[in-house]
Amino acid sequence: MEDSPSTTKPHLLLIPFPFQGHIIPSAHLALKLAAAGFSVTFVNTEAVHHQIALANDEYLARFSGADGGHRDIFAGARSSGLDIRYELVGDGLPVTFDRSLNHDEFAVQLLHSFHGKVEALAGRLPPISGLVADTFFVWPATLARSLGIPYITFWTEPALVFSLYYHMDLLRHHGHFGSQAENRKDTITYLPGVAAIEPTDLMSYLQDSDTTTVVHRIIFKAFEEAHQADFILANTVAELETETIAAVHREKPFYAVGPIFPAGFTRSAVATSLWAESDCSQLLDSRPRGSVLYISFGSYAHVEKKVLEEIAHGVMASGASFVWVLRPDIVGSNDPEPLPAWFKKETAGRGIVVQWCRQAEVLSHPAVGGFLTHCGWNSILESVWSGVPMLCFPLLTDQFTNRRLVVGDWKVAVDLGGGSGRMAVRREDVAEKIGRLMRGEEGVMAREEVKKVRSILQGALAGGGSSSRNFDRFVEDLKCRVSSRRPV
Known part of the structure; x- marks a missing residue:
């Protein structure tokens, strides 16, 4: 300076x-x-x-x-x-x-x-x-x-x-x-x-x-x-x-x-994160290739508590290992505990919940096999660069249009639904679509397509x-x- x-x-x-x-x-x-x-x-x-x-x-x-x-x-x-x-x-x-x-x-x-x-x-x-x-x-x-x-x-x-x-x-x-x-x-x-x-x-x-x-x-x-x-x-x-x-x-x-x-x-030479970043490597290093679902709804959008509860039920029922990023103000600054009280206990040993992480580092880890995302543009580019297919739950602004690109045009993602004012989501659908992305034929096809788009970026x-x-x-x-x- x-x-x-x-x-x-x-x-x-x-x-x-x-x-x-x-x-x-x-x-x-x-x-x-x-x-x-x-x-x-x-x-x-x-x-x-x-x-x-x-x-x-x-x-x-x-x-x-x-x-x-x-x-x-x-x-x-x-x-x-x-x-x-x-x-x-x-x-x-x-x-x-x-x-x-x-x-x-x-x-x-x-x-x-x-x-x-x-x-x-x-x-x-x-x-x-x-x-x-x-x-x-x-x-x-x-x-x-x-x-x-x-x-x-x-x-x-x-x-x-x-x-x-x-x-x-x-x-x-x-x-x-x-x-x-x-x-x-x-x-x-x-x-x-x-x-x-x-x-x-x-x-x-x-x-x-x-x-x-x-x-x-x-x-x-x-x-x-x-x-x-x-x-x-x-x-x-x-x-x-x-x-x-x-x-x-x-x-x-x-x-x-x-x-x-x-x-x-x-890793960046410039500090830009607005939240302290947790190290998720211990869990990731202990999991098989492609077995972990990474979950993040980004740095800006808010999510209703009842929606998070449905997603939590779906994640639990899916059986998938996970890293879930939930920033402190995801519901609101006056509600620092957005997940149901039972969730961490019921999923102990399967996954971790952190306030923030080095997203690019997590996505590029071989254990990560899918990304449940709000469809922010940075997240999409990082996911594609890492070869990770997505499960899309847009919340507001450009995220709906971004979903159109990754689901409809590039075919590197599965649609979960979502939306501002259209945020109804059922736990059964969450569990089913996580399964389709992580273990189903739809996920296999998305993985093949994401390789092609990754090659274009490179x-x-x-x-x-x-x-x-x-x-x-x-x-x-x-x-x-x-x-x-x-x-x-």
């Missing part, structure tokens, strides 16, 4: 959306950009940093001063020669404010107050050559224009989801979204690059009848800004979404550079692969763009 970014390199300001699933790929994008010859300033909120510091105190202490210091998450990366700095801004709320329990109040701050903090920071930094900001922010194009620099919108989800949001006007025009009466239920066939999609496969916010919420206001404004972006950088793979990407690219420069993983995949990142070429092209295009104008 003490040193200024190099004045001999183009300087990028990179700002992730302050949720775990956005921070992880953003941090590793920052490392890639620094390795490609940029000077990078990475910005976290004070609240996010506080959580990271609490969860990773021992790791971060190795790179800070004797007094504990600032706990700079990029200090280790910088000591290896990367020109990257770390800054913090407030989000308008106290660090100790419970953002999980008071999501709407937090969202209001992101909508109305956060941009002012970023603008003030930009004014204190050395000259900025480009702004790389998460697509869900509501101010990046406006800020970039005021600074006279290009805006690179960083999209952390599939191109399909980007295209659906990008074309909300078409969905509204045809009555599939935002209808004052009832949204149409017939198949959607008019979106550029999307052959056909069912309304039930739209993101949860595009299925809602009430479009006046603060989250909807954020989405609407964010995609007004995205329409003004100079470049779109996306954590997806060209071969997996060819037609959708081609259609978006016709409107705006779109670079598919995913999957964005840390070097080595299982090929994309290899030298000369599509993501590698796209990243190099993006770097060249951006450097050409920033060299043609004087940074401010």
